[in-house]
Amino acid sequence: MFKKLFSNKKEAQVVEVAAAITGRLVPLAEVPDEAFAQGMMGPGAAIDPSEGVAVAPFDGVVAHLIDTHHAVIVEHESGLQLLIHIGINTVSMQGSGFKALVKTGDAVKAGQPLIEFDLEAIRAAGHSLISPVIVAEEEAAEKVDCQYGTVKAGATGNYTITLKQT
Template identity: 60%
Template structure:
């Protein structure tokens, strides 16, 4: 979603957590994500399988199959990073977690590694939704659709409700 409103003090800048092309959620081949039922955000069509921390924070929840995690910023913003679509069916095959639930992390730290070729060969899309998990705390989400490298600043801006 593009939003070109006034930046406020309650805006959280989110760096790109994975390299690739930023696309709207509507392009994700899963209705729950595409229709925004999981929350607002963007997706990245990844060019590599390294997922890094987009800000300093903590791991709220690492899914046991390591295909997704929810991370939290000090502002209270929670982001779901979900590598691929229906990849839970791989039961962790092709995924390696570098963090656990409750861990603190610094921006740029490796969170997950994924074997994109293995995911694709199993027949699953690798597009990676990045969703505001606590959307009731977010007022607006801003992003531009472009190619990014993991760690590129200001890939997503989330304005939190005051």
């Protein structure tokens, strides 16, 4: 009993991540890009989108909006950064089919639209729509838990990240 009262060990912080895009949450192994699929870009999951809007996964700040608007990094108050990468190899579209609704440095609320994207334009350009949502700094995450299946942008309950204790 006294160990619990006087323990210096902190409780691990778990960040509840809202679905960044409406669609089907799938394991990274299903991403048709080796770097993402093998987790080399960081741990996480991916979403096969059915709608063309990416939203904030939690309250935070836009740490970086990629110039071509195909990807964005959102930072949680804990310091956790999550990369939302719309489609695979979509950087080659040079921004065509993407409309940023935020800019780097903006404060955002969970579920707030960040980027609109044209599903048909991405398909027509020959790119996969599967969109990785990964921890940008691998060392930040102790564990990533996902309940794969249908997700609605802004809804929670399918994706949590346990942060490493510092």
